Amino acid sequence: MSTLVIVDHGTGNLHSVEKAFRRVGADPVVTSDPARVAAAERLVLPGVGHFGQAMDNLKKHGLIEALDDSVLRRKVPVLGICLGMQLFARRSEEGDVAGLGWIDAQVVRFEVQDTLRYKVPHMGWNSVQQKKPGRLGAWLPAAPLFYFAHSYHLVCGDEGDVLLETTYACTFPSAVERGNILGVQFHPEKSHAAGEQLLRGFLAL
Amino acid sequence: MFRPRVIPVLLLRQGGLVKTVRFGRHAYVGDPINAVRIFNQLDADELVFLDIRASREKRLIPLDFVRDVGEEANMPFAVGGGIRTLEDIRRILSAGAEKVVLGTVAAQDPGFVAEAAEAFGSSTITVCIDVKKKLFGREQAWVLSGTRPTGLAPEEFARRAEARGAGEIIIQSMDRDGTMQGYDLDLVRRVADAVTIPVVALGGAGTAADLVRGHAEGHATAVAAGSLFVFQGPRRGVLINYPGRSEVAFE
Numbered sequence: 390m391s392t393l394v395i396v397d398h399g400t401g402n403l404h405s406v407e408k409a410f411r412r413v414g415a416d417p418v419v420t421s422d423p424a425r426v427a428a429a430e431r432l433v434l435p436g437v438g439h440f441g442q443a444m445d446n447l448k449k450h451g452l453i454e455a456l457d458d459s460v461l462r463r464k465v466p467v468l469g470i471c472l473g474m475q476l477f478a479r480r481s482e483e484g485d486v487a488g489l490g491w492i493d494a495q496v497v498r499f500e501v502q503d504t505l506r507y508k509v510p511h512m513g514w515n516s517v518q519q520k521k522p523g524r525l526g527a528w529l530p531a532a533p534l535f536y537f538a539h540s541y542h543l544v545c546g547d548e549g550d551v552l553l554e555t556t557y558a559c560t561f562p563s564a565v566e567r568g569n570i571l572g573v574q575f576h577p578e579k580s581h582a583a584g585e586q587l588l589r590g591f592l593a594l
Numbered sequence: 595m596f597r598p599r600v601i602p603v604l605l606l607r608q609g610g611l612v613k614t615v616r617f618g619r620h621a622y623v624g625d626p627i628n629a630v631r632i633f634n635q636l637d638a639d640e641l642v643f644l645d646i647r648a649s650r651e652k653r654l655i656p657l658d659f660v661r662d663v664g665e666e667a668n669m670p671f672a673v674g675g676g677i678r679t680l681e682d683i684r685r686i687l688s689a690g691a692e693k694v695v696l697g698t699v700a701a702q703d704p705g706f707v708a709e710a711a712e713a714f715g716s717s718t719i720t721v722c723i724d725v726k727k728k729l730f731g732r733e734q735a736w737v738l739s740g741t742r743p744t745g746l747a748p749e750e751f752a753r754r755a756e757a758r759g760a761g762e763i764i765i766q767s768m769d770r771d772g773t774m775q776g777y778d779l780d781l782v783r784r785v786a787d788a789v790t791i792p793v794v795a796l797g798g799a800g801t802a803a804d805l806v807r808g809h810a811e812g813h814a815t816a817v818a819a820g821s822l823f824v825f826q827g828p829r830r831g832v833l834i835n836y837p838g839r840s841e842v843a844f845e
Contacts (some may be wrong), residue, residue, distance in 0.1 A: 404664055404688075404690040405670070405692070408668075409668075411805055412668075427764075435760065437692075437717065438714065438715035438718075438719065439715055487655070501790070503787075504790045505787055505813060508789075508790060508791055508792040508793070508815045509790060509791065510716065510717045510761055510762070510775070510791070511596075511813065512599070512717065512761075512762065512792045512815065512816070513596060513597060513598055513639075513792075514597040514598075514599065514600045515595065515596050515597065515637065516595050516597075523740060534597060534839075536639075536670070538670075538692075538717050539717070540716065540717065540761075556595075556596075557596055576670075579668075579669060579670050581637045581668070581669075582637075
């Protein structure tokens with residue numbers, strides 16, 4: 390049985406992520422123990438809250454080395470969710486701090502011209518546009534809607550990393566895939582059947 | 595395309611679900627956990643639970659209840675009722691809720707909204723504004739289950755909450771509560787247009803068309819209701835229900 394580790398870095402509630410993986414038949418371990426992360430065969434990096442605080446917490450728990458080792462050297466599949474995906478980037482405007490740097494991307498705040506129409510945070514359901522087949526792409530149902538809740542979004546330096554795009558005030562990457570590194574801006578764990586399908590896809594990689 | 599959330603708001607009183615009319619006349623509508631199970635099956639977007647007596651009774655919404663909802667709910671949910679400290683929020687979030695709803699405390703201790711947003715992130719902090727217009731009086735925000743006026747116009751309350759870091763505002767018309775006569779669209783629009791954060795319309799929705807209007811004409815980012823999702827038919831028989839996506843045709 391391959392171990393699925395949900396990385397607990399102390400921001401936000403991991404309850405719904407854990408529950409969603411159980412619903413699709415996984416038996417995840419929720420932990421902040423670097424040794425467990427270093428031994429994981431599949432990683433989930435969730436997260437809500439503040440980018441700077443999340444990076445601080447990863448450092449505080451001694452998780453950065455374990456994550457780098459698992460993801461970059463052992464090439465373990467990793468799924469970042471919401472802030473968890475943003476942490477893959479080189480840098481974020483939120484706190485103006487460096488991220489994990491696994492993908493060539495920056496995290497910026499939504500810049501909205503039409504403030505009557507587009508409120509920030511972007512909170513609600515939205516559609517996605519697939520930009521490349523990807524390995525995870527095969528698991529997308531037709532015309533899915535996903536649940537979003539975020540004020541910052543990725544800007545990718547390498548367009549080839551973008552799996553899905555979404556439009557809200559601007560068009561931004563709503564999912565990235567680069568080898569074993571996968572990230573979604575939305576919350577699959579709160580996106581009913583479409584989200585569950587995607588989590589199944591991640592488990593099948 | 596962006597699709598607004600459709601949110602059932604469920605009121606808790608002594609362990610049961612109730613529905614009010616203009617904040618009075620509490621009708622018992624059933625067991626909350628059973629309701630969550632039905633909303634799961636109906637793929638509800640999000641749920642809000644409010645313990646309507648908590649602030650007045652100077653206590654927190656029971657954490658066992660939040661935990662039970664957290665175990666059951668497949669959708670995000672927000673919880674409000676008697677929250678006064680950061681520790682209250684931490685306990686509610688770790689019991690499984692995604693968001694907390696601040697009402698009375700947001701009016702009495704505005705600095706607390708800022709502390710909460712700083713500690714847990716803006717998208718976790720929702721401020722609920724209950725609005726009532728007295729005969730010959732002016733429209734203003736009320737707290738403590740609508741028993742105490744704040745002296746603040748709803749737009750002003752909303753702007754202050756936004757400035758302190760709230761991630762979302764629920765604007766509730768007490769006058770429309772339980773009437774199912776449609777939202778106070780003018781109120782919803784004034785508040786929605788006054789801020790740059792999402793505004794959720796609440797109070798008065800009686801049909802799926804009302805929900806659509808809340809977004810199209812009220813400029814609400816999400817639309818919420820109580821009676822619409824717990825009653826059925828002209829005699830208001832209790833029946834938990836939730837419209838399918840095709841039944842609420844947002845533009």
